[in-house]
Amino acid sequence: MVEPPEPPPESVLPRSPALIVYAPLTRADVPGLCARLVELLRHERADPLPCDVSALVCPDLAVIEALARLQLTARGLGRRIRLRGASGELRDLLTLTGLDTIVPAGPREAGLRVECRREAEQREQVRHVQERVEADDPPL
Incomplete structure (x- = not known):
């Protein structure tokens, strides 16, 4: 009895067609890419x-503008795009601009690296301050 051949490794299997975006990407490249x-x-x-x-x-x-334009083009045709192979920097920039839900990049392995925090100022609060109003000042 002859055993069936082993399936080829995943790296050899043909992948579904994809739009490949090359670097550097400028605004002038967007119409051709679309x-x-x-x-x-x-x-x-x-x-x-x-x-x-x-x-x-x-x-x-x-780059962010170009990816948003590509998604708009796809949605205009009733379709969508999904980013493949996005770097952490690209994912962070998409998140920072709020476009991570519009142009999805697949699951994130390490979680969000961008954090927006506000630090308190380190000065004393001024006490016993009273505002004076000048008689010439018009009301707001």
């Missing part, structure tokens, strides 16, 4: 469509 997305969405039925952003290791606000 056109590639529209063409890919016409032929691919995966929803959400994977968007490989692993090359974007030093993201800035132009």
